[in-house]
Structures are given as C-alpha cells and as structure tokens.
Amino acid sequence: ELKVEQNPLFLSMQEGKNYTIYCNYSTTSDRLYWYRQDPGKSLESLFVLLSNGAVKQEGRLMASLDTKARLSTLHITAAVHDLSATYFCAVEPGNSGGSNYKLTFGKGTLLTVNP
Amino acid sequence: EAGVAQSPRYKIIEKRQSVAFWCNPISGHATLYWYQQILGQGPKLLIQFQNNGVVDDSQLPKDRFSAERLKGVDSTLKIQPAKLEDSAVYLCASSLYPSHNEQFFGPGTRLTVL
Numbered sequence: 001e002l003k004v005e006q007n008p009l010f011l012s013m014q015e016g017k018n019y020t021i022y023c024n025y026s027t028t029s030d031r032l033y034w035y036r037q038d039p040g041k042s043l044e045s046l047f048v049l050l051s052n053g054a055v056k057q058e059g060r061l062m063a064s065l066d067t068k069a070r071l072s073t074l075h076i077t078a079a080v081h082d083l084s085a086t087y088f089c090a091v092e093p094g095n096s097g098g099s100n101y102k103l104t105f106g107k108g109t110l111l112t113v114n115p
Numbered sequence: 116e117a118g119v120a121q122s123p124r125y126k127i128i129e130k131r132q133s134v135a136f137w138c139n140p141i142s143g144h145a146t147l148y149w150y151q152q153i154l155g156q157g158p159k160l161l162i163q164f165q166n167n168g169v170v171d172d173s174q175l176p177k178d179r180f181s182a183e184r185l186k187g188v189d190s191t192l193k194i195q196p197a198k199l200e201d202s203a204v205y206l207c208a209s210s211l212y213p214s215h216n217e218q219f220f221g222p223g224t225r226l227t228v229l
Contacts, residue, residue, distance in 0.1 A: 004157075033217065033218075035220075041222070042206060042220040042221060042222045042223050043158070043206070043208075043220040044220075045217055045218070045219065048217050088157050088158075090157075102160055102163065102171055103160065103218065104160075105157030105158050105159070106157050107155070107156055107157050108155075108156070108157050
C-alpha cells in the first residue's frame with residue numbers, strides 16, 4: 001500500500017521568510033502532484049511533476065521531484081500572507097497502467113503566514 | 116471553461132437517513148472521481164469511473180455507499196443509511212483521460228450526520 005507523508009503538518013512563518021515542505025512516499029513513482037486548498041474551498045492544482053529531476057516554479061512557489069529518494073519538495077520563497085492555505089501532495093504509483101491511475105494524498109501541510 | 120459542478124454544497128441529515136450527491140465534470144473529461152475528505156486529512160478516493168464504467172471502487176464501503184455514472188457524464192454518489200462517521204466533505208474530480216492525471220476538483224459537498 002502506497003503511503004505518502006508530508007512534513008511538517010503545521011507551519012507558521014513570517015512574511016518574507018523561506019521554508020520548505022517535504023513529501024515522502026513509500027513506493028516507486030515518477031508522477032507527483034501538488035494542490036492548494038483554502039479554508040472551506042476545494043483543491044486547486046499547483047504543479048504536475050512527471051519525471052525525476054522535474055522542477056517547476058510559479059511565483060513564490062517551486063516544486064521539485066527526486067524519484068530515487070522518493071521525495072518531493074515545495075519551496076516557499078519570501079512568503080506573503082496570500083500563501084496561507086493547506087498544501088497537499090498526491091502520488092500516483094509507478095506501476096500504474098491500463099485505466100487505473102489512482103492518486104494517494106498526504107495529510108496536508110497547514111501553512112500560516114503571519115505579517 | 117466551466118469547472119466541475121457539485122450539488123448540494125451543504126447537507127445535514129440524521130444518522131440512518133439517506134443522502135445523494137451530484138457531480139457534473141468538466142466537458143470532455145472521461146475520468147471522474149469521488150473522494151471523501153475528513154476534517155484534517157487528505158482526500159481519500161472512493162470510486163473512479165472511466166466513461167460510465169467503474170475502474171476502482173476498492174475503498175468504497177459498498178454496504179452503504181453506491182455511485183453511478185449512467186451516460187458517462189454526470190455522476191451521483193449515494194449513502195444509505197448514513198452513519199456519524201460519514202460526516203466529511205465529498206469531492207468530485209475529473210481528468211481528461213487516465214494517463215493525463217491532473218485532476219480538477221469541484222467545490223465539494225459538506226455532509227454533517229447528526
């Protein structure tokens with residue numbers, strides 16, 4: 001059974017600071033997704049990482065994937081209050097094939113950016 | 116492009132009652148997913164449809180939950196009878212096709228079972 005662990009689960013940081021959220025997973029995979037969820041809202045797709053070494057950046061967020069280490073990181077640069085949300089990583093098993101491409105989500109990281 | 120639509124947005128029922136949720140995916144998306152998100156946790160897949168066929172329902176509590184996607188477009192998820200532990204947000208998502216697995220989520224239905 002695929003296990004996905006995120007840490008930290010709770011992150012309180014000051015505006016302007018940098019920090020990294022980690023996503024570890026337990027089985028072979030080269031497909032990983034990051035989502036953002038605001039309170040009471042649905043999930044918004046942030047990044048799709050489809051190969052080892054993939055790096056994607058959007059604004060103050062940068063995501064990377066190391067399939068050998070089974071690790072993805074979401075790096076926050078110079079945080080601003082608008083980034084406050086819960087961030088989820090989701091992993092697709094590496095043996096997906098046919099018609100089943102099932103995502104397993106981590107528990108999420110609740111990020112609070114304080115002025 | 117319209118997003119994934121879900122209704123109702125909120126539902127409060129008593130235990131042992133029945134409830135149904137509706138989802139309309141993004142036009143042209145062949146794959147549809149229903150997730151259960153309990154407070155403080157990540158979404159858990161309940162069932163996945165490819166067009167109108169079930170691909171994965173291994174985590175669906177089939178004694179009380181059922182889902183259908185009759186014409187390969189809209190889908191309904193039903194709970195009968197509901198239990199207290201079914202209180203959660205039920206999210207519907209769709210993707211263009213399975214191998215392009217960026218999933219787009221609807222706003223969800225928040226279910227409270229009293």
